[in-house]
Amino acid sequence: MTKNKNKKLMRGNAVVGEAAIKAGCTCYFGYPITPQNQLPEYMSRRLVEVGGVFIQSESEISAINMALGASVAGARVMTSSSSPGISLKQEGISFLAGCELPCVIVNMARGGPGLGNISPAQSDYFQATRGGGHGDYRSLVYAPASCQELADLTMEAFDVADVYRNPVMILADGMIGQMMEPVTYDNYKPREIPPKDYILDGAKDRPSRIIKSLILNPHEMEEFNWKLARKYRIIEKNETKYEEFMMDDAKVAVIAYGTAARIAKGAVKRARNDGMRVGLIRPITLWPFPSEIIYRRAASVGLFFVFEMSAGQMVEDVRLALKGESEIYFYGRPGGIVPTPVEVQRLITRQYYQKGLI
Amino acid sequence: MKKIYARPKYLKPVSMHYCPGCGHSIVTKLIAEIIEEMSVADITICVPPAGCAVLTYNYLDVDTTESAHGRAIAVATGIKRVLPDRLVFTYQGDGDLAAIGTAETVHAANRGERITTVFMNNAVYGMTGGQMAPTTILGQKTTTSPFGRDLVREGAPLKISEMLAVLPSTVYIERTAVNSVAGIKATKKAIKKAFKVQQDDLGFSLVEVLSPCPTNWKMTPLASCRWIDEVMAKEYPLGVIKDTTRQTHKKEAADAD
Ligand SMILES: Cc1ncc(C[n+]2csc(CCOP(=O)(O)OP(=O)(O)O)c2C)c(N)n1
Ligand code: SF4
Numbered sequence: 170m171t172k173n174k175n176k177k178l179m180r181g182n183a184v185v186g187e188a189a190i191k192a193g194c195t196c197y198f199g200y201p202i203t204p205q206n207q208l209p210e211y212m213s214r215r216l217v218e219v220g221g222v223f224i225q226s227e228s229e230i231s232a233i234n235m236a237l238g239a240s241v242a243g244a245r246v247m248t249s250s251s252s253p254g255i256s257l258k259q260e261g262i263s264f265l266a267g268c269e270l271p272c273v274i275v276n277m278a279r280g281g282p283g284l285g286n287i288s289p290a291q292s293d294y295f296q297a298t299r300g301g302g303h304g305d306y307r308s309l310v311y312a313p314a315s316c317q318e319l320a321d322l323t324m325e326a327f328d329v330a331d332v333y334r335n336p337v338m339i340l341a342d343g344m345i346g347q348m349m350e351p352v353t354y355d356n357y358k359p360r361e362i363p364p365k366d367y368i369l370d371g372a373k374d375r376p377s378r379i380i381k382s383l384i385l386n387p388h389e390m391e392e393f394n395w396k397l398a399r400k401y402r403i404i405e406k407n408e409t410k411y412e413e414f415m416m417d418d419a420k421v422a423v424i425a426y427g428t429a430a431r432i433a434k435g436a437v438k439r440a441r442n443d444g445m446r447v448g449l450i451r452p453i454t455l456w457p458f459p460s461e462i463i464y465r466r467a468a469s470v471g472l473f474f475v476f477e478m479s480a481g482q483m484v485e486d487v488r489l490a491l492k493g494e495s496e497i498y499f500y501g502r503p504g505g506i507v508p509t510p511v512e513v514q515r516l517i518t519r520q521y522y523q524k525g526l527i
Numbered sequence: 528m529k530k531i532y533a534r535p536k537y538l539k540p541v542s543m544h545y546c547p548g549c550g551h552s553i554v555t556k557l558i559a560e561i562i563e564e565m566s567v568a569d570i571t572i573c574v575p576p577a578g579c580a581v582l583t584y585n586y587l588d589v590d591t592t593e594s595a596h597g598r599a600i601a602v603a604t605g606i607k608r609v610l611p612d613r614l615v616f617t618y619q620g621d622g623d624l625a626a627i628g629t630a631e632t633v634h635a636a637n638r639g640e641r642i643t644t645v646f647m648n649n650a651v652y653g654m655t656g657g658q659m660a661p662t663t664i665l666g667q668k669t670t671t672s673p674f675g676r677d678l679v680r681e682g683a684p685l686k687i688s689e690m691l692a693v694l695p696s697t698v699y700i701e702r703t704a705v706n707s708v709a710g711i712k713a714t715k716k717a718i719k720k721a722f723k724v725q726q727d728d729l730g731f732s733l734v735e736v737l738s739p740c741p742t743n744w745k746m747t748p749l750a751s752c753r754w755i756d757e758v759m760a761k762e763y764p765l766g767v768i769k770d771t772t773r774q775t776h777k778k779e780a781a782d783a784d
Binding site (some may be wrong): 190195196198221222224227228230231232234235236237238239240241242243244246260261270362369372373375378379380381383384458497 | 568569570571572574581582584587588589591592593594595598601602603604605606607608609610613630631633634638707
C-alpha cells in the first residue's frame, strides 16, 4: 500500500463532520444523544471557522425542520442523531422527500427498542430502508464499514442528495462513530449538480416560488407518487453499491453490512485459512439494495449466511433478492452485542460441513 | 377617475377558501398590503403552517414554503440563518404555535431568531373541525370539550404571548384583533412594526391576532366579532405586551460610542 501523506488519524464521528465541511456543508442542526455527540461538537467548532450555521436545537424534531428550512434556502445541510432521535425526525424526513429537498441525515444507531442502550446495533435497518416516516417515499441509505468509507460516503451523500433532490441517510453505529482510523478526503470526485432553480431566496427578478408536499387532488397526488417512483427506479439503477470479497469460488456467501461486515470479513479470512471456500457480499447501499448480484450468485453459492447485529431485518431483503433460489442461514445478535470473528467463523464452519459444501 | 381601493399587488387574483367572516382572509390581505408598502416582495419568504392557512401560498405572491404542523418557526429559523438579509415570517394558528409547536416557538423566541411570527388566535383548531385549542376560553364548548373547557380537566387558556414576553430576546409582542375597522388598522400597524423590528435586526417579534372562526364557533360573523370583544379580549387583553425596540436601539447607540 502506498502511504498517503494526506491521511489523518480521526474518530469516526469527527470524520463525518470534516467530510461534510469538505463537501460544502454549511449548516448543521442537532440535539445531543450518545453515541454521536462528537459530531455536533465537531460541527459547533468547524462551522464557525468556515462561517456556517450551527444550532443545537431544542429537539430532534426541531433539528430536522431547521435542516428542511436551510435546504429550502439552498444550503447544503446535515443533521445527525442516534436511534430514538432518528425516530423523532421521521415526519421531517417524509416532508423532505415530499418536497423533494436534499438533506444528509446521519444515524449512529444504538440498541433498541425504546431507550435501549448505547451499544452498536443494526436494528434500525427497517426504519432506514422502508421509509421510516409516512408515505410512499424512499431515502438512499449508505452503510459505511470504516472511517475511510465514512469520509467517502458522507461526501458523496451531499452530491447524491442534490442530484436527486432527496434525503440521504448515513447508517452506522457507535462502533464506527467512536473508532479511530487514518482517513483521507482526497477520494472525493464531485459530481455535476443540476442548478438549484427551486430554492427560496426571495422572488427577485423572477416569479415567486412555492415548496410544498400538499397535493389535495388525488389524481395529481398519484401522478406525483409515480414521478417519485420513477426517480427511485433511476436511483436503484445508478446508485447501488456493494463490495464482494473472495466470492469467485465461494460456496458460502456471507452477507453483512457496516460493523457486522467487518467482523464477517475477519471470519471469512479465518475460514479461508482453514481451506473453506467462503466469501462476503457487503451491501454498501442498503436502499437501493444490491439484489441483483445476490441473485446472480445463487447459481454457484450453496448457502447464503446472513449476519446482522439485529434479530433479522436485512435478511428479508436477501430473501426477496434470492426469490427462493437458495437457502439462507441467519445469524443475528441484537441488543448491542458485537460478536467476534471467531464466533462467526465457528457458525460458518458448522454450516459449511453440515451442508456438505466441501 | 382616481382609484382609491384595489387588490394589493402581492395578493394573487384568486378567490380564497376561507369561510365567510374568517379572520385569516383579512390578515392575509393586510400582509400583502404591508409587503407592497414596504417594498419587500423580492426579499420576503413566508412559512405558513398546517392549519386553515396551509394554502397561504395560493394567495400571497411571495416565495413560500410549507411546514409540518407546529414546525414553521424551526423551518423559518433554518431559512433565516442561511439568508440573514431576507424578511422571513411565519403565519401560524394557535394549535400549531401553542400546542404541537410550543417548544419550537419558545426556543426560537429565546434565541432571538430574527424572524416575525403572525400568530392567529381563534381559540379552536379550525382546520380539523373545531376541537379544543390551548387557547380555548374556560367554559367554551368545542367538539372535544363538549361540556365547556374546565379548569381542572383541561387547564387554563395558554397565554403564550405573555409567556414569550419574559424572554430577554423577544423585542416586540403585540396583541390585536380583526373584529373591527379600528382593530384591522391596529393589526396592520403591528405587523408592519414587527417586520421593521426584523429588518432592523433587533430580535424576535410576534403579533397575536384574535381572529374570528364563525364556522367552528357556530356563530354568525357579526356575533363572532362581538364575542371577541365580550369574551376573548377579556381573557387576552389587547395592546402592546412587550416593546423594547427603543431600548435596543439606545443600547446599540451606546455600544457604538
Ligand atoms: C403531526 C400532525 N398532527 C395533526 C395534524 C392535523 N392538523 C392539521 S391543522 C391542525 C390544527 C389547526 O388548528 P390551528 O393551528 O389552531 O389553526 P387554524 O386551522 O385554527 O387556523 C391539526 C391538528 C397534522 N397535520 N399533523
Ligand atoms: S374553519 Fe374557522 S379558521 Fe378555518 S377558514 Fe373557516 S372560519 Fe376560518
